Amino acid sequence: MDSQFDLAQTAPTSIAVGRTCGAHDCDRCDVRDRAICADLDSSQRASLNRLGRRLTVKAGQTVMWEGEESTLVANVIDGTLKLSTSTGDGREQIVGVVYASDFIGRPFGARTPHSVTALTDARLCLYPRGAFDGFAREHPALEHRLLRRTLDDLDRTRSWMLLLGRKNARGKVATFLLDMQRRVRADGKGVIELPLSRQQIADVLGLTIETVSRQMSEMKRMGVIVLHRRRGVCIVDAPWLESMAEGD
Amino acid sequence: MDSQFDLAQTAPTSIAVGRTCGAHDCDRCDVRDRAICADLDSSQRASLNRLGRRLTVKAGQTVMWEGEESTLVANVIDGTLKLSTSTGDGREQIVGVVYASDFIGRPFGARTPHSVTALTDARLCLYPRGAFDGFAREHPALEHRLLRRTLDDLDRTRSWMLLLGRKNARGKVATFLLDMQRRVRADGKGVIELPLSRQQIADVLGLTIETVSRQMSEMKRMGVIVLHRRRGVCIVDAPWLESMAEGD
């Protein structure tokens, strides 16, 4: 999100590196009424809180690894993270991007099906999976929230499949930019700061970094968007971009 | 698309086309212990049953339409159906294939995000969405089952994104065949009957029908698979096929 990204790409170090903080006050939590714990009452929240801990991670750190035993789940308090899988030979596909108030990890399952890596510095509310599973089973309001969120995720993921399977490069990039416009709020001049590098955008769209760059350059030449430095984009002609997003 | 499709492509009249049957005996249901109602006791199942009805649909009929109001959800008793979305200009992407005991429809949401169409003749256990939502909220065991199923679906869908975004045609087709081997049981000689036409396979994999055909022909020439008539496939050299599935 911010430009602290410079420190970002440290080597893949596991979660041990992150800084654990003491308990915090759920009633003042930033994502109190959007996270899955929103429908719990104050005392239920407190007992859930007792199961978990806060964790701060720096951009580039990986929190969970694809295929590893599922031991942790978490709420995202702040920051942006990616979910990714990769082929045997190292080609990566980003299968989701999560923001503040989203839930990560795999409850009720033995293995984490994809890696989770911080794109920006992030704060998490971390729970041991087993304890979380037990708590969830005893609190239907929590499970209900989680169910709704998972159903939404599934809808979004499926609609992204249309992009991956049937849109051309132009349509993919256009769709991505419109999606970012909805997700990341702009500054005064309508410039949005992309939380992803060109490589990561390519990994989201199933393209190469060069193709992403070329598409964005051409859109700039056509006057549909304006580019600012590395991560800044301003959408000048949204309707035009939308027509491009229809794809092929 | 399908031959019986002529009857199907009537205006979005929803379900009216299918044949509704009377109530049935849940305790003898084929998918009794795999569907989401598995953890309900006999009397709970009976009262859920009272909310719904049985429906028989023929191959090619569409049960729910992308974007229409979400008024129905259902368990699949028998048969195979596809979930699909399409671009404005008619290019289709199949975003999921569902089998007996799977759940379809969008509970807790206003709109059905994708169309549901029968690939084979199918039997459904159909519920009005509102009534189902209410029942689910009162029966955490049902919601829990639905949550687990949705989490599994999400995992599968995300891993399919790796295929769509990063695998080449060979890898896509190989992965598809291996997936079918797991899902559809073979006859005595190890021949599996694909529930999908070439066009539908193409729509699952984000390819064209010609590319699918060419890949399968070449695999046949190489001796990895054997083709029987239109829909029959026998996997001769599974390890080889698996190495192809790694993609690119």
Added chain:
DNA sequence: CGCTTGATTGATGCCATTCAACATGGGTGG
């Protein structure tokens, strides 16, 4: 200042698409 990392631009080649012709086979009616 060089050094490093990320992004852009250019040249070339390959693979999937496209357009087109042809094969197969299941179903129908004479």
Added chain:
DNA sequence: CCACCCATGTTGAATGGCATCAATCAAGCG
């Protein structure tokens, strides 16, 4: 039963879009 039809699937040739390989540019930083 056979001739015919139509839907589905296969095969071929040509095109083009995206990937690949590679050079250059732009920033940030010690």
